[in-house]
Amino acid sequence: MNVLGFMASPRKGGNSDVLLDRFLEGARSQGAQAEKIYLYDCSIEYCQGCHLRCWSTPDCCSRWQDDMHMLHDKMIASDLLIFSSPVYMGTPPAKMIAFFERSIDQKRVNLETLTVESNTLRGKKAVVLQVNFFNDPAYQRLPLSVYERILAEIFGMTIIGSLGVEGVAEPGDIAGKKAALQEAYNLGAALCGSCDSR
Numbered sequence: 170m171n172v173l174g175f176m177a178s179p180r181k182g183g184n185s186d187v188l189l190d191r192f193l194e195g196a197r198s199q200g201a202q203a204e205k206i207y208l209y210d211c212s213i214e215y216c217q218g219c220h221l222r223c224w225s226t227p228d229c230c231s232r233w234q235d236d237m238h239m240l241h242d243k244m245i246a247s248d249l250l251i252f253s254s255p256v257y258m259g260t261p262p263a264k265m266i267a268f269f270e271r272s273i274d275q276k277r278v279n280l281e282t283l284t285v286e287s288n289t290l291r292g293k294k295a296v297v298l299q300v301n302f303f304n305d306p307a308y309q310r311l312p313l314s315v316y317e318r319i320l321a322e323i324f325g326m327t328i329i330g331s332l333g334v335e336g337v338a339e340p341g342d343i344a345g346k347k348a349a350l351q352e353a354y355n356l357g358a359a360l361c362g363s364c365d366s367r
Contacts, residue, residue, distance in 0.1 A: 170361055172196045172203040173247035177254035177265035179209045184300040184343040188334060189253035191350045192298060195357025196249075206243070208264045211236040216270040223274035237271045244272075245289050249360065250326070252316065253298040259311045269319050276324075291325035296360065298353065299333045300343065309333035330356050 174193055178185040193203040212235040244250060254261045277287040297316045301308050313331060320326040334349040336342070343350065 170201040171247045172201045172249045174205040174251040177208045177262050183340050184337040185253045185255050187343050188298050191353040192357040195354035196361040198358050199361040201361040224278040249294045251296045256301045256312050293326045294329050295320050295326045297331040300337045301335045302338050304336040306335050
């Protein structure tokens with residue numbers, strides 16, 4: 170099973186990163202091949218809203234020559250996609266949103282009927298991991314709904330798990346959340362032990 174984790178915080182070794190690492194450790198314990206990508210290390214230009222062109226042609230975005238083609242190839246080759254991020258202003262970070270916006274070219278749409286004719290990401294399994302400054306899990310509901318809207322409704326993925334950890338304000342705070350880190354490990358192990366990658 171191929172697992173691909175996207176880390177959407179600019180802080181390497183921070184709380185989101187540690188949480189993702191624990192999930193991937195659990196996945197590897199079940200024999201999964203796991204890779205982590207730091208989105209802030211990737212060159213991702215902003216979508217210019219010319220989706221009518223990329224929706225109606227078999228080509229990916231032709232405006233930008235950045236890392237998105239490589240990232241899409243990795244997504245397509247993976248069985249399980251993990252998205253890990255802090256909560257910024259009630260939403261996922263801007264880098265993650267830019268990444269999702271640039272993934273719209275993975276769909277082909279008939280512009281006359283507005284029906285989706287193909288979608289390379291449909292049916293992909295996904296997991297959402299979040300960390301939150303406040304001591305209230307309610308602050309993670311809005312960003313989780315954003316993920317649900319983008320992943321499930323727009324791209325047709327199936328979200329098979331999510332985990333939010335509240336009360337992590339400073340770098341390293343998550344080390345004190347031992348139960349949450351164990352839960353992340355267990356989630357990775359359980360999902361990768363039960364998922365059929367065929």
